[in-house]
Amino acid sequence: MIYGDNHNTPVYHREALVAENTDVLVIGAGTAGNAAARVLARAGRRVVIAEPDRVGGTCLWRGCMPKKALYHAAAVVRGATRAEQFGVSLGPARVDWPAVLAWKWHAQETYAGDQDGILESLGIERIKASARFIGADEVAVGDRRMRAEHIIVSTGATPVMLDVPGSHLADTSEGALRYPTLPASLCIIGGGYIALEFAGIYASFGTKVTVLSRGSELLAPFDRDCVGIAQTALESLGVTFVTSAALQALDGVPGDVTVSYKAGDASLSLKAERVLSAIGRRPAYDGLDLAVAGVTLDAHGNAILDSSLRSANPRIYVVGDAAAREQHTPVANVHGRAVAQSILGGRPIVPDTAGIPFTCFTVPELAQTGLTAEAAARAGVDVEVHSTTFEYLGAAIISDVRHGLVKIIAEKESGVVVGAHVAGERASDLIYPLALAVRTRRTLAEVRATVGVHPAFSESVNWASF
Numbered sequence: 001m002i003y004g005d006n007h008n009t010p011v012y013h014r015e016a017l018v019a020e021n022t023d024v025l026v027i028g029a030g031t032a033g034n035a036a037a038r039v040l041a042r043a044g045r046r047v048v049i050a051e052p053d054r055v056g057g058t059c060l061w062r063g064c065m066p067k068k069a070l071y072h073a074a075a076v077v078r079g080a081t082r083a084e085q086f087g088v089s090l091g092p093a094r095v096d097w098p099a100v101l102a103w104k105w106h107a108q109e110t111y112a113g114d115q116d117g118i119l120e121s122l123g124i125e126r127i128k129a130s131a132r133f134i135g136a137d138e139v140a141v142g143d144r145r146m147r148a149e150h151i152i153v154s155t156g157a158t159p160v161m162l163d164v165p166g167s168h169l170a171d172t173s174e175g176a177l178r179y180p181t182l183p184a185s186l187c188i189i190g191g192g193y194i195a196l197e198f199a200g201i202y203a204s205f206g207t208k209v210t211v212l213s214r215g216s217e218l219l220a221p222f223d224r225d226c227v228g229i230a231q232t233a234l235e236s237l238g239v240t241f242v243t244s245a246a247l248q249a250l251d252g253v254p255g256d257v258t259v260s261y262k263a264g265d266a267s268l269s270l271k272a273e274r275v276l277s278a279i280g281r282r283p284a285y286d287g288l289d290l291a292v293a294g295v296t297l298d299a300h301g302n303a304i305l306d307s308s309l310r311s312a313n314p315r316i317y318v319v320g321d322a323a324a325r326e327q328h329t330p331v332a333n334v335h336g337r338a339v340a341q342s343i344l345g346g347r348p349i350v351p352d353t354a355g356i357p358f359t360c361f362t363v364p365e366l367a368q369t370g371l372t373a374e375a376a377a378r379a380g381v382d383v384e385v386h387s388t389t390f391e392y393l394g395a396a397i398i399s400d401v402r403h404g405l406v407k408i409i410a411e412k413e414s415g416v417v418v419g420a421h422v423a424g425e426r427a428s429d430l431i432y433p434l435a436l437a438v439r440t441r442r443t444l445a446e447v448r449a450t451v452g453v454h455p456a457f458s459e460s461v462n463w464a465s466f
Contacts, residue, residue, distance in 0.1 A: 018145070019138055019145045019146065019147040020144060020145065020146050020147065021146075021147050021148070022046050022047070022048045022125075022146060022147070022148050022149075023040070023045040023046045023047065023148065023149055023150065024036075024037070024040050024045055024046070024047045024048070024148055024149065024150045024151070024152065024343065025047075025048050025049075025050065025131075025139055025141075025146050025148035025150075025151045025152070026047060026048070026049045026050070026151075026152045026154055027049075027050050027051075027131045027139070027151065027152065027153050027154060027155055027288070028049075028050070028051060028057065028153065028154035028155040028156060028320075028322070029049050029051035029053075029055040029056065029057060029115075029119075029126065029154070030056065030057020030058060030059065030154055030155075030156045030320055030321070030332065031057055031059050031320060031329050031332035031333055031336065032152075032154045032319040032320030032321075032322075032332035032333070032335045032336040032339075033049065033051075033057070033152060033154030033319070033320070033336060034055070034056075034057075034115075034154075034336065035332070035333050035335075035336025035337050035340070036152050036154070036319065036335075036336035036337065036339050036340040037049055037119070037122075037124050037152075037336075037340075038122060038124075039336070039337055039340035039341070039344075040340045040343060040344065041122040041123055041124050042122065043340075043344050045343070045344070046123075047122075047123075047124045047125070048124070048125045048126075048127060048141075048146060048148070049119065049124055049125070049126045049127070050127050050129060050130070050131040050139070050141040050146075051126060051127075051128065052128055052129050052130045054112075054115070055112075055115035055116055055119065055126065056112055056115055057154075057156050057320075058156045058157065058321065059329045059332075060108060060111065060112055061108065062173075062174045062177065063173070064329055065107060065108050065111055066104050066105075066107075066108055066177045067173075067177060067197060067198075067201070067361070068361060069103060069104040069107040069108065070100065070104055070177065070201050071197065071200070071201055071361045073100050073103060073104075073205075074200065074201045074202075074204035074205055075204070077093050077095060077204050077205060077206075078204050078363075080093040081093055082400070085400065086400075095182060095205050095206065097179075097181060097182040097205075100205075101178065104177070127141045127142060127144060127146075128142075129141050129142025129143075129144075130142070130287060131288065132287060132288060132289050133288060133289045133290060133292045133293035133295075134289070134292060135292065135293065136293055136294055136313055136315065137149070137151070137293075137315055139151065148315070149315065150315055150316075150317070150343050151293075151315055151316045151317070152316075152317045152318075152319060152336075152339060153285075153288070153290075153295075153303070153311075153316060153317065153318045153319070153322055154318075154319050154320050154322060154332075154336070155283070155284045155285065155288065155322045156283075156284050156320060156321045156322055157281035157282055157283055157284055157321035157322065157324075157327055158281060158282060158283075158284040158286075159172035159173055159174065159277065159278075159280075159281055160277075160279050160280040160281060160282050161277065162189065162247065162250075162277045162279065164247050164248060164249050164250065165249040165250070165251075166249050166250030166251050166252075166257075167250060167277075169250040169251075169252065169253075169254060169257050169275055170189065170250060170275045170276065170277040171274060171275065171276050171277065172276075172277055173194050173198070173276070173278060175276075176198055176274075176276050179274065182202075182205055182206070182207065183202070183207050183272075183273040183274040184207065184208065184273050185207060185208040185209075185210075185271070185272045185273045185274070186198075186202050186207050186208070186209050186210070186272060186273065186274045186275075186276060187209075187210045187211075187212060187257070187259045187270060187272035187274070187275045187276070188209065188210070188211045188212070188275075188276045188278055189212050189247055189259075189275065189276065189277050189278060189279055190211075190212075190213060190214075190277065190278035190279045190280070191211065191213025191214070191215050191217070191218045191219065191220075191243065192219065192220075192278065192279075192280065193219060193360040193362075194278040195211055195213070195276075195278040196211070196218065196219060196230065196234070196360060196362040197360060197361050197362050198276060198278065199211050199234055199239050199362065200234060200237070200239075200361070200362040200363035203234065203237040203238055203239045203363075204237060204363065208238060209237075209238065209239045209240070210239070210240045210241075210242065210270060210272065211239060211240070211241050211242065212242050212245040212247060212259070212261055213241070213242070213243045213244075213245060214244070214245060214246060214247070214279075215243065215244070216243050216244045217243070218230075218231060218241065218243065219360060219366070221358075221368075221372075222360065222366055222368055222372075222421070223366075223368060223372050223373075223407060223421035223423075225387075225405055225407065225421075225423070226366050226368070226405060226407070226421050226422070226423035227366070227423075229364065229366075229403055229404070229405060229423040229424070230360070230362050230363065230364060230366055230423060232403070233363050233364055233403060234362065234363055237363060242261070242263060244263060244264070245261045245262070245263050246261060246262040246263075247259070247260075247261050248260040248261055248262060248267070250275060254274075255273055255274075256271070256273065257271070257272050257273070257274070257275050258270075258271055259271075259272060259275060281321065281327060282301065282302075282324075283301070283302055283303065283318075283321065283322045283323070283324050284321075284322065285297075285301070285303070285322070290303065293313050293316055294311075294312055294313040294316075295311040295312055295313055295316055295318070296311070296312045300324075302323075302324035303318045303322070303323070303324070305317075305318055305323060306348070307348070307350045308338070308339070308342055308348035308349055308350050308351075309323055309335060309338070309339055309351065310342075310348065317339045317342070319332065319335040319336055319339055320332035320335050320336065323335060325353075326353065326356075326358070328356070328358055330356050330357070331351075331353055331356055334351045334352065334353055334356065335351050338350070338351035338352070339351075354370075354438070354439055355369055355370060355435045355436070355438040355439030355440075356369070356435065357369040357431040357432065357434075357435040359427065359428040359431065361428070364401070364403065364404065364423060364424045364425055364427065365422075365423070365424065365425070365426065365427035365428050366421075366422070366423050366427055367421070367422045367427040367428050367430065367431035368419070368420065368421045368422070368431065369419065369420050369431055369434055369435040369438050370409065370417070370418050370419030370420060370435075370438040371383075371409055371418050371419035372409070372419060372421065373385050373409055373419075375419075376409060376418060376419065381411060381418065382411065382412045382413065383409050383410060383411055383412055383418065383419075384409075384410055384412045385407060385408070385409055386407070386408045386410065386444065386464055386465055386466065387405060387406060387407040387408065387464055388405070388406050388460055388463040388464040388466075389402075389404060389405050390402050390403065390404030390405070390424050390425070390457075390460060393455075393457065393459060393460055393463070394454060394455025394456075394459070395425075395455045395456050395457045395459070396424070396425065396457070397455075398455060399425065401424065401425045403423075403424065404422075404423055404424020404425060404427075404460070405421075405422070405423045405424060406420070406421075406422050406424075406430065406434075406460045406461060406463070406464035407420065407421040407422075407464065408420050408434065408444065408447070408464050408465055409421075410443070410444045414443065415443040415444045415445055416441050416442070416443055417434070417437040417438055417441070417442055417443065417444060417447065418438060419438065420434035420435070420437070420438065422434070422460075424457075424460075425457060426457045429457075429458075430457060430458060430460065430461055433447075433450075433458075433461055434447075434461060444465050447461065447462065447465040448462065448465045448466060450462060
């Protein structure tokens with residue numbers, strides 16, 4: 001770009017005025033955008049992806065994969081500290097933090113593979129630049145100008161920042177994945193799944209963790225009994241929970257932060273080497289100029305979408321975390337595929353997220369699918385609750401991890417399974433057959449008739465149905 005004689009009016013090179021046409025432009029190469037792009041490309045559509053960063057999005061580089069790599073390393077530490085009860089002498093567990101971070105990076109890179117190569121093999125062009133709307137169907141991508149019949153916004157989400165004095169002293173979840181040294185103490189602000197996952201990880205590594213939650217309940221969407229099991233387990237690792245806490249300010253310097261808060265009428269404070277803000281995530285629309293494209297936002301700053309994820313501009317869809325619905329990778333996958341089918345079929349497809357399981361990788365794991373008993377009651381569904389603990393489960397006794405619970409929610413009249421909740425070892429695996437039951441409307445009788453392996457944790461699913 002150059003400037004005219006008045007030095008204020010931009011004058012673009014002649015070549016920059018020519019818009020390149022494509023069938024579909026995908027803004028952001030995270031889970032949802034990738035899913036849509038691949039379906040569309042395989043169907044013969046010309047697809048261009050605008051992504052300035054590495055392909056893979058939050059899950060691969062700043063969320064799921066690196067966090068679960070740390071989670072696994074933390075589980076190894078917990079196992080090592082219990083080795084002697086099984087007759088194995090390992091000595092005191094020693095955490096080599098740089099080696100832990102190296103393992104995390106190795107896991108990410110291995111899982112990522114050649115993402116750009118995969119896109120290229122499908123005929124998808126990737127432009128390594130940020131995107132900005134300049135019209136209803138035109139987008140500036142770096143120094144290029146793209147016009148598309150359909151545009152998919154898949155820019156993910158970004159951490160919500162604290163709004164208190166000294167907020168610059170708080171790290172985000174992305175920072176907590178790459179602390180240069182293992183902190184001796186960590187104060188986590190928030191009571192959701194990100195907060196409790198990091199609490200379990202760092203407490204397992206020996207960090208003194210305090211969780212300050214504004215709400216009176218932790219992990220509000222999860223089953224209360226399951227949350228209670230996790231809270232007890234985390235407290236046994238040394239985690240301190242302060243609920244109904246109103247954060248007032250952060251003060252000090254990185255490495256020595258004073259956290260001031262109110263609990264009831266009392267003004268209190270604590271010291272921490274690190275402070276982690278885990279109060280939520282918001283759609284990453286910064287720099288997109290959505291208003292220029294006719295995309296309207298609600299009072300919370302989220303794009304207003306119909307049931308098929310289409311915006312006020314019918315050419316533009318918003319998917320994945322950017323859609324501000326359930327911010328989970330499996331949901332993003334479903335979003336991307338559904339929008340691709342909407343485009344291919346010429347009619348709106350509503351993403352079917354029924355039964356998609358969600359997991360909180362804390363200590364122990366929590367997982368759920370479908371409705372809680374409370375949600376069913378609010379919806380007017382008459383249900384019955386069946387459950388079992390891990391106390392007498394053979395696999396749990398063998399491994400001495402007996403604090404666990406499987407709970408199944410079923411319609412009282414029909415027996416159809418409408419929800420399930422698991423707390424305990426391998427909850428993220430145990431939830432799958434229950435998610436299948438919810439999605440396919442299986443009954444308690446059918447779950448009872450499906451016998452599990454013995455001795456295995458999967459037996460608990462069958463036991464819970466009685």
